[in-house]
Amino acid sequence: MSEEKSLNFIEEIVEGDLSAGKYKSIVTRFPPEPNGHLHVGHAKSICLNFGLAQKYGGSTNLRFDDTNPTTEETQYVEGIKEDVKWLGFEWANELYASDYFEQLYGFAVKLIEKGLAYVDDSTSETIAAEKGTPTQPGKESAYRNRSVEENLQLFADMRAGKYKDGEKVLRAKVDMASTNMLLRDPILYRIKHAHHHRTGDAWCIYPMYDFAHGQSDSIEKITHSICTLEFVSHRALYDWLIEQLGIFPSHQYEFARLNMTYTLMSKRKLLQLVNEKYVDGWDDPRMPTISAMRRRGFTPESIRKFCDLIGVAKRENMIDVGLLEFCVREHLNKVAQRRMVVFDPLKVVLTNYTDKDETVRCEDNPEDPNTTYRDIPFSGELYIERDDFMENPPKKFFRLAPGQMVRLKSAYIIRCDDVIKDADGNITELHCSYLPESQSGNDKSGLHVKGTLHWVSVPHAVNAELRLYDRLFNTEDPASYEGDLKDILNPGSLQIIQHAYAEPALRNAKFDDRYQFLRKGYYTLDKDTSEDRMVFNRTVTLKDTWAKEQKK
Numbered sequence: 001m002s003e004e005k006s007l008n009f010i011e012e013i014v015e016g017d018l019s020a021g022k023y024k025s026i027v028t029r030f031p032p033e034p035n036g037h038l039h040v041g042h043a044k045s046i047c048l049n050f051g052l053a054q055k056y057g058g059s060t061n062l063r064f065d066d067t068n069p070t071t072e073e074t075q076y077v078e079g080i081k082e083d084v085k086w087l088g089f090e091w092a093n094e095l096y097a098s099d100y101f102e103q104l105y106g107f108a109v110k111l112i113e114k115g116l117a118y119v120d121d122s123t124s125e126t127i128a129a130e131k132g133t134p135t136q137p138g139k140e141s142a143y144r145n146r147s148v149e150e151n152l153q154l155f156a157d158m159r160a161g162k163y164k165d166g167e168k169v170l171r172a173k174v175d176m177a178s179t180n181m182l183l184r185d186p187i188l189y190r191i192k193h194a195h196h197h198r199t200g201d202a203w204c205i206y207p208m209y210d211f212a213h214g215q216s217d218s219i220e221k222i223t224h225s226i227c228t229l230e231f232v233s234h235r236a237l238y239d240w241l242i243e244q245l246g247i248f249p250s251h252q253y254e255f256a257r258l259n260m261t262y263t264l265m266s267k268r269k270l271l272q273l274v275n276e277k278y279v280d281g282w283d284d285p286r287m288p289t290i291s292a293m294r295r296r297g298f299t300p301e302s303i304r305k306f307c308d309l310i311g312v313a314k315r316e317n318m319i320d321v322g323l324l325e326f327c328v329r330e331h332l333n334k335v336a337q338r339r340m341v342v343f344d345p346l347k348v349v350l351t352n353y354t355d356k357d358e359t360v361r362c363e364d365n366p367e368d369p370n371t372t373y374r375d376i377p378f379s380g381e382l383y384i385e386r387d388d389f390m391e392n393p394p395k396k397f398f399r400l401a402p403g404q405m406v407r408l409k410s411a412y413i414i415r416c417d418d419v420i421k422d423a424d425g426n427i428t429e430l431h432c433s434y435l436p437e438s439q440s441g442n443d444k445s446g447l448h449v450k451g452t453l454h455w456v457s458v459p460h461a462v463n464a465e466l467r468l469y470d471r472l473f474n475t476e477d478p479a480s481y482e483g484d485l486k487d488i489l490n491p492g493s494l495q496i497i498q499h500a501y502a503e504p505a506l507r508n509a510k511f512d513d514r515y516q517f518l519r520k521g522y523y524t525l526d527k528d529t530s531e532d533r534m535v536f537n538r539t540v541t542l543k544d545t546w547a548k549e550q551k552k
Helices: 009-019 040-055 074-086 097-113 124-130 148-159 209-219 229-245 267-275 290-296 300-310 321-335 504-508 546-551
Strands: 027-030 059-064 093-096 117-120 169-172 187-191 205-207 224-228 251-255 337-339 345-350 358-363 373-378 381-385 405-408 413-421 427-434 462-469 494-502 515-517 521-525 534-541
Touching (some): 009 224, 027 224, 059 074, 097 187, 097 205, 097 209, 117 148, 209 229, 321 521, 321 534
Parallel strands (some): 027 059, 059 093
Antiparallel strands (some): 169 187, 413 427, 462 494, 515 521
Protein backbone atom coordinates (compact mmCIF):
# COMPACT_ATOMS: atom_id res chain seq x y z
CA MET A 1 0.00 0.00 0.00
CA SER A 2 1.52 3.32 -1.08
CA GLU A 3 2.20 5.90 1.59
CA GLU A 4 0.00 8.99 1.32
CA LYS A 5 1.95 12.16 0.58
CA SER A 6 1.98 14.61 3.49
CA LEU A 7 0.40 18.04 3.04
CA ASN A 8 2.53 21.12 2.55
CA PHE A 9 1.91 24.06 4.90
CA ILE A 10 -0.34 25.89 2.43
CA GLU A 11 -2.47 22.79 1.88
CA GLU A 12 -2.81 22.51 5.65
CA ILE A 13 -4.05 26.12 5.79
CA VAL A 14 -6.51 25.53 2.95
CA GLU A 15 -7.89 22.35 4.49
CA GLY A 16 -8.23 24.10 7.85
CA ASP A 17 -10.11 27.01 6.26
CA LEU A 18 -12.46 24.71 4.36
CA SER A 19 -13.18 22.42 7.31
CA ALA A 20 -13.88 25.48 9.52
CA GLY A 21 -16.36 26.74 6.95
CA LYS A 22 -14.38 29.94 6.34
CA TYR A 23 -14.89 29.51 2.59
CA LYS A 24 -17.22 27.36 0.52
CA SER A 25 -14.51 27.01 -2.12
CA ILE A 26 -11.08 28.50 -2.65
CA VAL A 27 -10.04 31.02 -5.28
CA THR A 28 -6.36 31.50 -6.17
CA ARG A 29 -4.65 33.60 -8.80
CA PHE A 30 -1.45 33.72 -10.83
CA PRO A 31 -0.55 37.44 -11.24
CA PRO A 32 2.40 37.94 -13.63
CA GLU A 33 3.55 41.35 -14.79
CA PRO A 34 3.56 41.32 -18.63
CA ASN A 35 7.04 42.84 -18.90
CA GLY A 36 8.97 39.75 -19.96
CA HIS A 37 8.90 35.99 -20.34
CA LEU A 38 8.09 33.47 -17.64
CA HIS A 39 10.85 31.20 -16.32
CA VAL A 40 10.95 27.93 -14.42
CA GLY A 41 10.57 29.81 -11.12
CA HIS A 42 7.20 31.04 -12.33
CA ALA A 43 6.33 27.46 -13.27
CA LYS A 44 6.53 26.56 -9.58
CA SER A 45 4.06 29.32 -8.73
CA ILE A 46 1.77 28.32 -11.61
CA CYS A 47 1.74 24.68 -10.49
CA LEU A 48 1.08 25.71 -6.89
CA ASN A 49 -1.80 28.12 -7.56
CA PHE A 50 -3.55 26.05 -10.21
CA GLY A 51 -2.76 22.80 -8.40
CA LEU A 52 -4.39 23.97 -5.17
CA ALA A 53 -7.56 24.95 -7.00
CA GLN A 54 -7.67 21.61 -8.82
CA LYS A 55 -7.11 19.61 -5.65
CA TYR A 56 -9.74 21.41 -3.60
CA GLY A 57 -12.36 22.04 -6.28
CA GLY A 58 -11.71 25.76 -6.52
CA SER A 59 -10.75 28.09 -9.36
CA THR A 60 -7.73 30.14 -10.44
CA ASN A 61 -7.67 33.53 -12.15
CA LEU A 62 -4.93 34.59 -14.53
CA ARG A 63 -4.51 38.26 -13.66
CA PHE A 64 -1.98 40.46 -15.39
CA ASP A 65 -0.39 43.02 -13.08
CA ASP A 66 -0.26 45.70 -15.77
CA THR A 67 0.27 48.85 -13.70
CA ASN A 68 3.54 49.97 -15.26
CA PRO A 69 2.84 51.09 -18.85
CA THR A 70 6.47 51.79 -19.75
CA THR A 71 7.59 48.15 -19.52
CA GLU A 72 4.51 46.12 -20.46
CA GLU A 73 3.55 44.82 -23.89
CA THR A 74 0.75 42.77 -25.41
CA GLN A 75 3.29 40.30 -26.83
CA TYR A 76 4.26 39.34 -23.27
CA VAL A 77 0.60 38.84 -22.37
CA GLU A 78 0.19 36.39 -25.25
CA GLY A 79 3.45 34.61 -24.39
CA ILE A 80 2.42 34.15 -20.76
CA LYS A 81 -0.97 32.75 -21.75
CA GLU A 82 0.73 30.29 -24.10
CA ASP A 83 3.14 29.19 -21.36
CA VAL A 84 0.38 28.57 -18.81
CA LYS A 85 -1.65 26.57 -21.32
CA TRP A 86 1.41 24.58 -22.37
CA LEU A 87 2.02 23.63 -18.75
CA GLY A 88 -1.45 22.10 -18.77
CA PHE A 89 -3.59 24.63 -16.92
CA GLU A 90 -6.76 26.57 -17.73
CA TRP A 91 -7.77 29.71 -15.85
CA ALA A 92 -11.30 30.51 -14.74
CA ASN A 93 -11.02 34.20 -15.69
CA GLU A 94 -8.52 36.25 -17.67
CA LEU A 95 -8.25 39.54 -15.80
CA TYR A 96 -6.04 42.63 -15.67
CA ALA A 97 -5.21 45.05 -12.89
CA SER A 98 -6.08 47.71 -15.47
CA ASP A 99 -9.67 46.37 -15.37
CA TYR A 100 -9.84 47.91 -11.92
CA PHE A 101 -8.23 51.31 -12.51
CA GLU A 102 -11.48 53.17 -11.87
CA GLN A 103 -12.25 51.08 -8.79
CA LEU A 104 -8.72 51.48 -7.44
CA TYR A 105 -8.97 55.23 -7.95
CA GLY A 106 -12.16 55.14 -5.89
CA PHE A 107 -10.39 53.23 -3.14
CA ALA A 108 -7.67 55.90 -3.08
CA VAL A 109 -10.29 58.65 -2.82
CA LYS A 110 -11.87 56.78 0.11
CA LEU A 111 -8.53 56.70 1.93
CA ILE A 112 -8.11 60.45 1.36
CA GLU A 113 -11.61 61.06 2.70
CA LYS A 114 -10.75 59.07 5.83
CA GLY A 115 -7.62 61.17 6.33
CA LEU A 116 -5.42 58.14 5.53
CA ALA A 117 -3.77 59.35 2.30
CA TYR A 118 -2.25 62.61 1.11
CA VAL A 119 -0.65 64.16 -1.96
CA ASP A 120 3.07 64.77 -1.51
CA ASP A 121 5.03 67.27 -3.65
CA SER A 122 8.43 66.08 -2.36
CA THR A 123 11.06 64.78 -4.72
CA SER A 124 11.83 61.08 -4.72
CA GLU A 125 15.19 61.85 -3.13
CA THR A 126 13.54 63.75 -0.27
CA ILE A 127 10.98 61.00 0.30
CA ALA A 128 13.76 58.40 0.44
CA ALA A 129 15.84 60.50 2.85
CA GLU A 130 12.88 61.11 5.15
CA LYS A 131 12.09 57.40 5.37
CA GLY A 132 14.81 56.99 7.99
CA THR A 133 16.66 53.73 8.60
CA PRO A 134 15.64 50.38 10.11
CA THR A 135 16.98 51.62 13.46
CA GLN A 136 15.86 55.25 13.22
CA PRO A 137 12.29 56.52 12.68
CA GLY A 138 11.43 58.49 9.59
CA LYS A 139 10.54 62.16 9.36
CA GLU A 140 7.03 63.24 8.47
CA SER A 141 6.62 64.99 5.13
CA ALA A 142 5.92 68.71 5.08
CA TYR A 143 2.77 67.88 3.07
CA ARG A 144 1.48 65.16 5.42
CA ASN A 145 -1.14 67.33 7.12
CA ARG A 146 -2.83 68.82 4.07
CA SER A 147 -6.61 68.99 4.43
CA VAL A 148 -8.86 66.30 3.02
CA GLU A 149 -10.37 68.84 0.61
CA GLU A 150 -6.98 69.94 -0.72
CA ASN A 151 -5.82 66.33 -1.16
CA LEU A 152 -9.00 65.42 -3.04
CA GLN A 153 -8.53 68.35 -5.41
CA LEU A 154 -4.83 67.68 -5.95
CA PHE A 155 -5.46 63.98 -6.59
CA ALA A 156 -8.20 64.83 -9.09
CA ASP A 157 -5.78 67.27 -10.77
CA MET A 158 -3.13 64.52 -10.92
CA ARG A 159 -5.63 62.33 -12.75
CA ALA A 160 -6.56 65.18 -15.07
CA GLY A 161 -2.94 65.44 -16.22
CA LYS A 162 -2.13 68.83 -14.72
CA TYR A 163 1.27 67.72 -13.39
CA LYS A 164 4.43 66.26 -14.86
CA ASP A 165 5.92 62.86 -14.08
CA GLY A 166 7.41 62.84 -10.59
CA GLU A 167 5.87 66.18 -9.62
CA LYS A 168 3.48 64.66 -7.10
CA VAL A 169 2.62 61.28 -5.58
CA LEU A 170 -0.18 59.97 -3.41
CA ARG A 171 1.02 58.42 -0.14
CA ALA A 172 -0.75 56.43 2.54
CA LYS A 173 -0.68 57.97 6.01
CA VAL A 174 0.40 55.04 8.18
CA ASP A 175 3.33 55.34 10.61
CA MET A 176 6.67 57.03 9.95
CA ALA A 177 8.11 55.35 13.05
CA SER A 178 7.11 51.80 12.12
CA THR A 179 9.82 49.15 12.37
CA ASN A 180 8.53 47.93 8.99
CA MET A 181 9.98 50.41 6.53
CA LEU A 182 7.17 49.67 4.04
CA LEU A 183 4.63 51.16 6.46
CA ARG A 184 6.38 54.51 6.54
CA ASP A 185 3.81 56.30 4.41
CA PRO A 186 4.21 54.20 1.25
CA ILE A 187 3.50 55.65 -2.19
CA LEU A 188 0.15 54.51 -3.58
CA TYR A 189 0.03 56.38 -6.92
CA ARG A 190 2.59 57.99 -9.19
CA ILE A 191 2.28 60.10 -12.33
CA LYS A 192 3.32 58.44 -15.61
CA HIS A 193 2.41 60.06 -18.89
CA ALA A 194 2.82 56.86 -20.91
CA HIS A 195 0.67 54.87 -23.33
CA HIS A 196 -0.81 51.77 -21.70
CA HIS A 197 -1.12 48.57 -23.72
CA ARG A 198 -4.83 48.25 -22.85
CA THR A 199 -6.16 51.60 -21.58
CA GLY A 200 -4.22 53.73 -24.06
CA ASP A 201 -3.93 57.33 -22.85
CA ALA A 202 -6.99 57.27 -20.58
CA TRP A 203 -4.82 57.41 -17.46
CA CYS A 204 -1.69 59.31 -16.51
CA ILE A 205 -1.62 58.14 -12.88
CA TYR A 206 -0.96 54.49 -12.05
CA PRO A 207 -1.24 52.54 -8.78
CA MET A 208 1.86 51.07 -7.21
CA TYR A 209 2.09 47.28 -6.85
CA ASP A 210 1.34 47.34 -3.13
CA PHE A 211 -1.85 49.30 -3.70
CA ALA A 212 -3.09 47.44 -6.78
CA HIS A 213 -2.28 43.92 -5.68
CA GLY A 214 -4.20 43.40 -2.47
CA GLN A 215 -7.19 45.38 -3.68
CA SER A 216 -7.32 43.39 -6.93
CA ASP A 217 -7.24 40.21 -4.84
CA SER A 218 -10.12 41.56 -2.78
CA ILE A 219 -12.19 42.58 -5.81
CA GLU A 220 -11.82 39.04 -7.18
CA LYS A 221 -12.50 37.54 -3.74
CA ILE A 222 -9.19 35.65 -3.78
CA THR A 223 -9.17 33.46 -0.67
CA HIS A 224 -5.50 32.52 -0.66
CA SER A 225 -3.10 35.03 -2.20
CA ILE A 226 0.15 33.12 -2.53
CA CYS A 227 3.47 34.83 -3.23
CA THR A 228 7.18 34.34 -2.57
CA LEU A 229 9.08 35.10 0.62
CA GLU A 230 10.40 38.50 -0.44
CA PHE A 231 6.83 39.81 0.03
CA VAL A 232 6.64 38.88 3.73
CA SER A 233 7.31 42.48 4.74
CA HIS A 234 4.58 43.66 2.34
CA ARG A 235 1.88 41.65 4.14
CA ALA A 236 1.34 44.25 6.86
CA LEU A 237 0.52 46.92 4.26
CA TYR A 238 -1.63 44.42 2.32
CA ASP A 239 -3.69 43.81 5.47
CA TRP A 240 -3.76 47.49 6.52
CA LEU A 241 -5.20 48.67 3.21
CA ILE A 242 -7.89 45.97 3.12
CA GLU A 243 -8.86 46.73 6.72
CA GLN A 244 -9.05 50.50 6.21
CA LEU A 245 -11.11 50.11 3.04
CA GLY A 246 -13.42 47.56 4.65
CA ILE A 247 -13.34 45.24 1.62
CA PHE A 248 -13.23 41.44 1.17
CA PRO A 249 -10.45 40.16 3.45
CA SER A 250 -8.11 38.37 1.06
CA HIS A 251 -5.03 37.11 2.87
CA GLN A 252 -1.44 36.72 1.73
CA TYR A 253 0.69 33.59 2.29
CA GLU A 254 4.38 33.31 1.40
CA PHE A 255 6.47 30.36 0.21
CA ALA A 256 10.11 29.93 -0.78
CA ARG A 257 10.91 30.86 -4.37
CA LEU A 258 12.75 28.42 -6.61
CA ASN A 259 16.55 28.71 -6.52
CA MET A 260 18.29 26.23 -8.79
CA THR A 261 21.95 25.40 -9.37
CA TYR A 262 23.63 26.63 -12.57
CA THR A 263 20.53 28.75 -13.26
CA LEU A 264 19.73 32.47 -13.22
CA MET A 265 16.21 33.58 -12.32
CA SER A 266 16.83 37.33 -12.43
CA LYS A 267 14.82 38.87 -15.27
CA ARG A 268 17.29 41.78 -15.37
CA LYS A 269 20.30 39.51 -15.80
CA LEU A 270 18.52 37.29 -18.31
CA LEU A 271 17.71 40.41 -20.33
CA GLN A 272 21.41 41.30 -20.21
CA LEU A 273 22.29 37.92 -21.72
CA VAL A 274 19.79 38.53 -24.51
CA ASN A 275 20.82 42.12 -25.21
CA GLU A 276 24.55 41.35 -25.22
CA LYS A 277 23.98 38.39 -27.59
CA TYR A 278 25.36 35.71 -25.26
CA VAL A 279 22.20 33.77 -26.08
CA ASP A 280 19.96 33.75 -29.12
CA GLY A 281 16.88 35.40 -27.65
CA TRP A 282 14.53 34.60 -24.77
CA ASP A 283 13.77 31.15 -26.15
CA ASP A 284 17.39 30.11 -26.58
CA PRO A 285 17.27 26.50 -25.30
CA ARG A 286 19.93 27.27 -22.68
CA MET A 287 17.70 29.87 -21.01
CA PRO A 288 15.49 28.98 -18.00
CA THR A 289 12.39 30.49 -19.60
CA ILE A 290 9.40 28.24 -20.18
CA SER A 291 9.48 29.07 -23.91
CA ALA A 292 13.16 28.04 -24.03
CA MET A 293 12.49 24.81 -22.18
CA ARG A 294 9.64 24.03 -24.57
CA ARG A 295 11.93 24.67 -27.55
CA ARG A 296 14.61 22.48 -26.03
CA GLY A 297 12.20 19.57 -25.74
CA PHE A 298 11.24 19.54 -22.07
CA THR A 299 7.73 18.21 -21.49
CA PRO A 300 5.07 19.94 -19.38
CA GLU A 301 4.60 16.65 -17.51
CA SER A 302 8.25 16.61 -16.44
CA ILE A 303 8.16 20.23 -15.24
CA ARG A 304 4.99 19.59 -13.25
CA LYS A 305 6.62 16.49 -11.73
CA PHE A 306 9.69 18.54 -10.82
CA CYS A 307 7.56 21.20 -9.12
CA ASP A 308 5.74 18.47 -7.21
CA LEU A 309 8.98 16.85 -6.04
CA ILE A 310 10.62 20.05 -4.78
CA GLY A 311 7.48 20.83 -2.80
CA VAL A 312 6.43 24.03 -1.04
CA ALA A 313 8.63 25.27 1.79
CA LYS A 314 8.86 28.28 4.11
CA ARG A 315 12.64 28.56 3.87
CA GLU A 316 14.86 29.31 0.90
CA ASN A 317 16.98 26.44 -0.37
CA MET A 318 18.96 25.53 -3.47
CA ILE A 319 17.57 22.83 -5.76
CA ASP A 320 19.97 20.77 -7.87
CA VAL A 321 19.23 21.28 -11.57
CA GLY A 322 20.02 17.58 -11.90
CA LEU A 323 16.61 16.87 -10.35
CA LEU A 324 14.86 18.73 -13.17
CA GLU A 325 16.96 16.83 -15.72
CA PHE A 326 16.10 13.56 -13.98
CA CYS A 327 12.37 14.35 -14.26
CA VAL A 328 12.80 15.14 -17.96
CA ARG A 329 14.75 11.93 -18.63
CA GLU A 330 12.25 9.83 -16.71
CA HIS A 331 9.31 11.11 -18.73
CA LEU A 332 11.08 11.11 -22.08
CA ASN A 333 12.17 7.52 -21.54
CA LYS A 334 8.50 6.59 -21.43
CA VAL A 335 7.27 8.64 -24.39
CA ALA A 336 10.19 9.29 -26.76
CA GLN A 337 10.35 7.42 -30.06
CA ARG A 338 13.68 5.66 -30.63
CA ARG A 339 15.69 6.55 -33.72
CA MET A 340 19.21 5.84 -34.96
CA VAL A 341 21.45 8.80 -35.76
CA VAL A 342 25.20 8.69 -36.40
CA PHE A 343 27.04 11.80 -35.21
CA ASP A 344 30.61 11.14 -36.39
CA PRO A 345 30.37 8.68 -39.29
CA LEU A 346 32.73 5.89 -40.23
CA LYS A 347 31.71 3.98 -43.34
CA VAL A 348 31.27 0.21 -43.18
CA VAL A 349 31.14 -1.83 -46.41
CA LEU A 350 29.60 -5.30 -46.10
CA THR A 351 31.59 -7.11 -48.74
CA ASN A 352 29.33 -10.19 -48.87
CA TYR A 353 25.99 -8.39 -48.82
CA THR A 354 23.94 -8.61 -52.06
CA ASP A 355 20.33 -7.73 -51.15
CA LYS A 356 19.41 -4.27 -52.45
CA ASP A 357 15.94 -3.69 -50.96
CA GLU A 358 15.99 -5.15 -47.48
CA THR A 359 14.42 -3.55 -44.43
CA VAL A 360 14.73 -4.54 -40.79
CA ARG A 361 12.01 -4.11 -38.20
CA CYS A 362 12.63 -2.03 -35.09
CA GLU A 363 10.43 -1.13 -32.13
CA ASP A 364 9.71 2.54 -31.57
CA ASN A 365 9.77 2.48 -27.77
CA PRO A 366 10.65 -0.63 -25.73
CA GLU A 367 9.27 1.06 -22.59
CA ASP A 368 5.80 1.20 -24.12
CA PRO A 369 3.83 -2.07 -23.81
CA ASN A 370 1.83 -0.97 -26.87
CA THR A 371 4.84 0.10 -28.88
CA THR A 372 4.61 0.47 -32.63
CA TYR A 373 7.27 -0.71 -35.06
CA ARG A 374 8.97 0.78 -38.09
CA ASP A 375 10.90 -0.64 -41.03
CA ILE A 376 14.44 0.67 -41.50
CA PRO A 377 16.27 0.35 -44.83
CA PHE A 378 19.38 -1.84 -44.64
CA SER A 379 22.13 -1.95 -47.26
CA GLY A 380 25.68 -3.05 -47.92
CA GLU A 381 27.04 0.39 -47.01
CA LEU A 382 26.44 1.70 -43.52
CA TYR A 383 27.57 4.45 -41.20
CA ILE A 384 28.59 3.66 -37.63
CA GLU A 385 30.06 5.96 -35.01
CA ARG A 386 33.80 6.47 -35.44
CA ASP A 387 34.41 5.86 -31.74
CA ASP A 388 32.66 2.49 -32.02
CA PHE A 389 35.79 1.18 -33.75
CA MET A 390 39.34 0.78 -32.44
CA GLU A 391 42.19 -0.66 -34.42
CA ASN A 392 44.08 -1.63 -31.29
CA PRO A 393 41.44 -2.06 -28.63
CA PRO A 394 42.07 -2.58 -24.92
CA LYS A 395 40.59 -5.54 -23.10
CA LYS A 396 36.83 -5.39 -22.54
CA PHE A 397 36.31 -3.23 -25.61
CA PHE A 398 33.13 -4.85 -26.89
CA ARG A 399 32.59 -2.75 -29.97
CA LEU A 400 34.14 -3.22 -33.40
CA ALA A 401 37.82 -4.05 -33.93
CA PRO A 402 39.79 -6.06 -36.50
CA GLY A 403 38.58 -9.68 -36.35
CA GLN A 404 35.96 -8.79 -33.74
CA MET A 405 32.20 -9.18 -34.08
CA VAL A 406 29.30 -6.96 -33.01
CA ARG A 407 25.58 -6.87 -33.62
CA LEU A 408 24.00 -4.08 -35.57
CA LYS A 409 20.83 -2.96 -33.78
CA SER A 410 17.76 -4.90 -35.10
CA ALA A 411 19.85 -6.33 -37.95
CA TYR A 412 22.83 -8.71 -38.20
CA ILE A 413 26.10 -9.69 -36.61
CA ILE A 414 29.09 -8.35 -38.55
CA ARG A 415 32.83 -9.02 -38.36
CA CYS A 416 35.55 -6.54 -39.24
CA ASP A 417 37.84 -8.08 -41.87
CA ASP A 418 39.87 -5.16 -43.18
CA VAL A 419 40.70 -1.55 -42.31
CA ILE A 420 41.06 0.89 -45.24
CA LYS A 421 43.26 3.95 -44.79
CA ASP A 422 44.25 6.96 -46.86
CA ALA A 423 47.81 8.04 -47.69
CA ASP A 424 48.12 9.79 -44.31
CA GLY A 425 47.13 6.70 -42.37
CA ASN A 426 43.62 7.92 -41.52
CA ILE A 427 40.93 5.26 -41.43
CA THR A 428 38.43 5.95 -44.22
CA GLU A 429 36.26 2.83 -44.13
CA LEU A 430 35.95 -0.70 -42.80
CA HIS A 431 35.39 -3.82 -44.85
CA CYS A 432 33.24 -6.27 -42.95
CA SER A 433 31.27 -9.43 -43.57
CA TYR A 434 27.82 -10.07 -42.23
CA LEU A 435 26.30 -13.33 -41.03
CA PRO A 436 23.02 -13.85 -42.95
CA GLU A 437 21.76 -16.38 -40.38
CA SER A 438 22.17 -13.90 -37.48
CA GLN A 439 19.18 -11.67 -38.18
CA SER A 440 17.66 -10.15 -35.04
CA GLY A 441 14.49 -11.96 -34.00
CA ASN A 442 15.44 -14.98 -36.08
CA ASP A 443 19.06 -15.62 -35.11
CA LYS A 444 20.24 -19.11 -36.03
CA SER A 445 23.96 -18.40 -35.82
CA GLY A 446 24.39 -19.66 -32.26
CA LEU A 447 26.79 -16.77 -31.63
CA HIS A 448 26.60 -14.44 -28.66
CA VAL A 449 28.30 -11.07 -29.05
CA LYS A 450 28.53 -8.50 -26.28
CA GLY A 451 28.38 -5.30 -28.31
CA THR A 452 25.39 -3.78 -30.15
CA LEU A 453 25.88 -0.71 -32.34
CA HIS A 454 23.45 1.73 -33.91
CA TRP A 455 23.89 2.44 -37.62
CA VAL A 456 22.39 4.18 -40.64
CA SER A 457 22.23 2.96 -44.23
CA VAL A 458 24.41 5.22 -46.39
CA PRO A 459 22.12 5.50 -49.45
CA HIS A 460 19.08 6.19 -47.25
CA ALA A 461 20.69 8.54 -44.72
CA VAL A 462 19.06 11.88 -43.94
CA ASN A 463 21.36 14.79 -43.21
CA ALA A 464 20.63 16.68 -40.00
CA GLU A 465 22.13 19.45 -37.90
CA LEU A 466 22.35 18.67 -34.19
CA ARG A 467 22.60 21.28 -31.45
CA LEU A 468 23.98 19.82 -28.25
CA TYR A 469 22.89 22.06 -25.39
CA ASP A 470 24.31 21.98 -21.89
CA ARG A 471 24.25 24.21 -18.83
CA LEU A 472 24.76 27.87 -19.59
CA PHE A 473 26.96 28.60 -16.57
CA ASN A 474 29.97 26.74 -15.19
CA THR A 475 29.47 27.95 -11.63
CA GLU A 476 26.92 26.42 -9.30
CA ASP A 477 25.43 29.68 -8.06
CA PRO A 478 25.54 32.26 -10.88
CA ALA A 479 22.95 34.39 -9.07
CA SER A 480 25.48 35.30 -6.38
CA TYR A 481 28.29 36.10 -8.83
CA GLU A 482 29.00 39.84 -8.80
CA GLY A 483 31.40 40.07 -11.73
CA ASP A 484 30.78 40.06 -15.47
CA LEU A 485 28.41 37.25 -16.44
CA LYS A 486 30.51 36.38 -19.47
CA ASP A 487 33.29 35.21 -17.15
CA ILE A 488 31.16 32.34 -15.82
CA LEU A 489 29.52 31.24 -19.07
CA ASN A 490 30.12 27.59 -19.93
CA PRO A 491 32.03 27.57 -23.26
CA GLY A 492 30.61 24.11 -23.96
CA SER A 493 26.97 25.10 -23.48
CA LEU A 494 26.34 24.70 -27.22
CA GLN A 495 28.10 22.38 -29.63
CA ILE A 496 26.86 22.07 -33.20
CA ILE A 497 27.19 18.98 -35.39
CA GLN A 498 26.35 20.21 -38.86
CA HIS A 499 26.34 16.89 -40.67
CA ALA A 500 24.90 13.98 -38.74
CA TYR A 501 23.26 11.06 -40.54
CA ALA A 502 19.82 9.89 -39.49
CA GLU A 503 17.56 7.00 -40.44
CA PRO A 504 14.91 8.12 -42.96
CA ALA A 505 11.99 7.85 -40.49
CA LEU A 506 13.14 11.20 -39.07
CA ARG A 507 12.05 12.90 -42.29
CA ASN A 508 8.54 12.74 -40.82
CA ALA A 509 9.51 14.40 -37.52
CA LYS A 510 7.07 17.01 -36.25
CA PHE A 511 7.52 19.84 -33.79
CA ASP A 512 6.80 18.65 -30.24
CA ASP A 513 7.70 15.06 -31.17
CA ARG A 514 10.26 13.68 -28.73
CA TYR A 515 13.01 11.28 -29.73
CA GLN A 516 15.70 9.23 -28.11
CA PHE A 517 18.65 8.99 -30.46
CA LEU A 518 19.92 5.58 -29.48
CA ARG A 519 22.95 5.66 -27.19
CA LYS A 520 23.13 9.47 -27.53
CA GLY A 521 20.38 11.40 -25.79
CA TYR A 522 16.94 12.92 -26.15
CA TYR A 523 16.19 15.29 -29.02
CA THR A 524 13.41 17.36 -30.53
CA LEU A 525 12.95 19.21 -33.81
CA ASP A 526 13.91 22.90 -33.65
CA LYS A 527 12.00 25.83 -35.14
CA ASP A 528 15.01 26.64 -37.37
CA THR A 529 14.22 23.55 -39.43
CA SER A 530 13.50 24.30 -43.07
CA GLU A 531 12.77 22.35 -46.25
CA ASP A 532 16.51 22.12 -46.87
CA ARG A 533 17.77 21.48 -43.36
CA MET A 534 16.52 19.51 -40.38
CA VAL A 535 17.71 20.85 -37.02
CA PHE A 536 17.39 18.90 -33.76
CA ASN A 537 18.03 20.15 -30.24
CA ARG A 538 19.42 17.92 -27.53
CA THR A 539 17.08 18.09 -24.58
CA VAL A 540 19.21 16.08 -22.14
CA THR A 541 21.83 13.37 -22.30
CA LEU A 542 20.90 9.76 -21.54
CA LYS A 543 22.73 9.95 -18.22
CA ASP A 544 23.89 12.76 -15.98
CA THR A 545 27.50 13.09 -17.06
CA TRP A 546 27.83 16.64 -15.69
CA ALA A 547 28.24 15.67 -12.04
CA LYS A 548 30.98 13.18 -12.92
CA GLU A 549 32.82 15.76 -15.01
CA GLN A 550 32.79 18.28 -12.16
CA LYS A 551 34.39 15.77 -9.78
CA LYS A 552 37.39 15.10 -12.01
